[in-house]
Structures are given as C-alpha cells and as structure tokens.
C-alpha cells in the first residue's frame with residue numbers, strides 16, 4: 001500500500017519568515033516517525049504567507065491520515081510556544097492511496113468520496129478536498145475495505161448461494177396439488193389486501209395460523225425452557241447500524257416517520273385539504289412529517305440483542321433463552337410476492353439464545369430434535385434441512401464456497417416440498433424456517449458479556465405463514481385428512497361468516 005497525502009496548514013500569522021524553523025521542525029518530526037516506519041517522509045514542502053503545504057508519503061504501517069492529527073498537536077505546541085502562531089485550519093488538498101486487490105474487477109467500481117482507478121489488481125483511490133474529521137473518523141480504512149469487498153462481490157454474484165442438504169425426510173404422498181392460498185381465498189377463509197402483500201385472516205385461516213403459534217410454543221420453545229419477551233415493533237436505525245441490517249437490506253425495510261409536531265394548528269392546512277378534497281394531501285403531508293427515524297421490525301433478534309446491550313450476564317443465567325411472538329415483521333418483497341408464503345407483513349416467532357459455545361451447540365441439537373418432532377410426528381411433512389451461507393458471512397468472506405462441512409457457526413434452512421409447484425426435483429421447495437448459530441458477531445456488536453465465559457449467540461426464525469403453507473400444501477384443507485398429531489391441536493375449522 002502506498003499513501004500520498006497533500007495537506008495545507010493555515011496559521012494565524014505569516015510563517016514565511018520562520019521558514020527555516022518550520023522545515024527543520026518537519027525534518028525532526030519525520031525522523032522520529034521513521035523510527036517506527038522507515039517508509040514515511042515529508043515531501044514538497046512549500047510556505048507562502050501564512051500557509052504551509054506538504055505531502056506525507058508512506059508505504060508502511062504508519063498511515064498519513066493517522067499521523068496528521070498527532071502532527072497538528074505537535075505543530076500547535078511548537079509554534080505556539082516559540083512563535084505565537086496557531087493552526088487555524090487544516091485542508092486536505094488530495095489524498096492518493098494505492099493498494100492491491102486479490103482479483104481484478106470484472107466491471108467498473110465506484111464508491112462515494114473518491115475516484116477509483118484500476119490497473120489489473122492495482123488500485124489507485126484518489127480523494128479530493130476532504131476535511132480533517134473525515135480522516136479522523138476512520139473513513140479511509142473503510143473505503144479501502146469497501147473497494148475490496150465490491151471486487152469480491154462481482155465474482156460472488158454470478159454464483160448461486162452455498163447450499164447443501166444435511167438431512168431429509170422420506171417422500172410423503174400429498175393429499176392434493178392445489179395452492180392453499182388460492183383455495184382459502186375461494187372459500188372465504190382469507191382475504192387479500194388491504195395493501196400490497198398484506199392479508200386479512202378470517203376466523204378459519206386465523207385458527208390455523210394461531211394453531212401454528214401454539215404448536216411452536218408448546219412443542220418446541222417451552223419444553224426447552226425458553227421464556228417469552230415482548231419487544232417494540234419500531235426499530236430505531238442505531239440498532240440496525242449495529243447488526244449490519246442497515247447496509248444489508250435497506251431496500252426491504254418499511255420505514256417509519258414521525259409527525260414534525262403534535263400541535264393541531266400546524267396540521268390545519270392538511271386537515272382542511274382532506275376535508276375539502278376527500279383525498280390524501282400528500283404534498284402537505286410531506287411537510288408535516290420527519291424523515292424516517294427507523295423501520296418496522298424486520299426480524300425480532302436485533303431488538304432482543306439491543307435489550308442486552310452493555311450488560312454482563314451472570315453465569316447462572318446462561319444460556320439465556322428467550323423468544324418473541326407478538327410483533328409482526330415487515331419486508332418490501334416487491335416482485336417476489338406470492339400467496340401467504342411471500343408477503344410484506346408476516347408473523348414470526350423468534351427464539352434467541354445467548355450462552356457459551358458448548359451450551360449453544362448442545363441447544364442447536366435439542367432444537368433440531370424438537371423441530372423434527374413437530375415436522376415429522378405432528379405435521380407428517382416431506383421436508384429437508386440444508387446448510388446455507390447467510391448473506392453477512394458471504395459478504396464478509398467468512399466462508400468459502402468450497403467448504404462442504406457444516407461448521408459450528410452458520411445457518412440451517414428448513415425447506416418443504418410444495419406439491420402445487422410441480423415435481424420434487426423441478427419445483428422450488430419453500431424455506432419455512434431457519435436456525436442460526438452466529439458465534440460472537442452480535443454479542444460483540446452489542447457489547448454483551450458474561451462474568452467468565454466467552455459468549456456466542458444465535459436465533460431461529462419461525463415463519464408462521466410458511467408453516468401454514470407447507471402444511472396445507474401437503475395435507476389439504478379438509479381436517480379429516482390431517483395427521484392425528486395436528487388434529488389434537490385443531491380438528492375442525494371454525495364456522496365462517498356468511499355473506500349475502
């Protein structure tokens with residue numbers, strides 16, 4: 001790596017008269033730095049009036065942007081004392097950084113704040129006019145990482161996600177081949193709307209959805225000692241900044257805004273327009289609400305982690321086993337929407353577990369055992385488990401695609417055959433839930449500690465609509481044909497509301 005920072009210091013008074021002093025100070029300073037890093041040097045020193053400009057060049061461990069602030073303090077001390085001049089302003093005129101990437105990019109790469117040029121695997125990143133704060137805030141290092149990540153992603157994009165079956169049930173003969181959503185709409189159990197990807201569950205469909213919730217709690221979570229927590233539905237951005245969701249899925253969030261004020265007078269024009277036009281006065285509304293302050297829950301785990309932020313957990317409380325089942329998850333699925341299995345607002349139960357590595361690995365086995373009990377003994381499903389690489393690990397390059405063995409950390413997807421989508425081989429199976437062990441990623445992000453132990457965490461996203469779809473797609477809508485285990489929970493559909 002090679003760094004060339006061109007910077008100017010403006011002083012409170014003329015420094016041309018003390019040129020010799022300035023030059024010898026910089027020489028001395030550069031010598032002291034050279035003891036730590038031989039490659040660093042000051043070049044092109046020029047002094048005009050009260051402005052001193054120079055380049056800091058290095059290709060070693062000391063990076064000019066890190067040196068700069070210390071240099072400022074030293075200059076202030078030296079010249080304040082000796083010559084009674086202070087530093088008014090530091091202006092970075094340009095910063096050129098050269099570094100190598102592993103592979104050459106497949107197409108053009110752009111990033112904010114800099115122009116990026118490639119010569120094979122050699123990158124030249126040119127920044128113009130950045131302020132001191134920019135350098136202080138570690139942006140430079142992140143920009144370098146971003147370029148590297150973008151190159152790697154270009155290679156990754158073409159490949160399909162890493163996926164390997166680790167267990168599968170035997171084949172089961174489906175009761176029917178229909179799409180349960182369409183059939184439920186036809187029978188009036190379920191109503192599409194009121195807006196994109198949302199649904200209204202009439203008593204018949206609601207009973208099935210509620211049964212899934214009950215089974216998940218009674219057959220999986222409570223027997224394993226999980227305790228219920230209740231979180232807020234609105235997630236402030238700082239939580240997603242810490243978990244990485246903000247940069248991971250900004251195009252999937254439902255954003256939340258607040259009124260600028262609760263003062264009704266401020267809303268008078270909006271109210272009047274609504275009264276007169278009987279339409280939503282969008283232009284007026286824009287003026288009366290803030291920019292987004294957060295979003296609707298995407299998954300429950302980020303806020304659960306937030307609730308433990310900065311805490312030290314007593315050994316006797318480990319492993320922490322909690323679950324959330326009250327808030328809905330909202331995701332802008334756009335073109336992917338289908339039936340109740342891919343919707344913009346859905347019901348999930350999410351257990352989160354925090355404990356030692358050993359505790360979590362043993363819990364993972366127990367969870368899988370309980371899940372198997374539900375899907376085999378109660379639902380009698382045709383399903384499988386696959387080891388997959390989650391997006392954040394792909395991005396961070398933490399797993400390579402040649403890796404075929406499940407590791408301690410990672411995600412297992414639970415997938416089921418949907419008869420209405422065609423043959424087992426050709427039709428796409430539906431992921432109806434997953435289970436992750438995430439190592440120390442989130443406990444680190446939220447600074448969660450134990451008295452002695454090193455902590456790991458994980459979560460499992462139980463998609464209730466997906467449970468409904470896979471069950472009904474294989475077992476049909478007639479309770480008489482449902483497996484005995486399930487009939488213990490629900491053996492008849494509540495009578496519907498008759499419409500004339």
Ligand code: ATP
Nearest residue numbers: 333341342343346431432433434461462463465466
């Ligand atoms: P997919 O690949 O199907 O989009 P995902 O990887 O985005 O799923 P996760 O973020 O891992 O899903 O969420 C966990 C669970 O939440 C999924 O296994 C599924 O049961 C459920 N889920 C996710 N997105 C939806 C959706 N749009 N509609 C209904 N359920 C969903």
Ligand code: ZN
Nearest residue numbers: 299301459460
């Ligand atoms: Zn989660």
Ligand code: MG
Nearest residue numbers: 252331333336
């Ligand atoms: Mg998704």
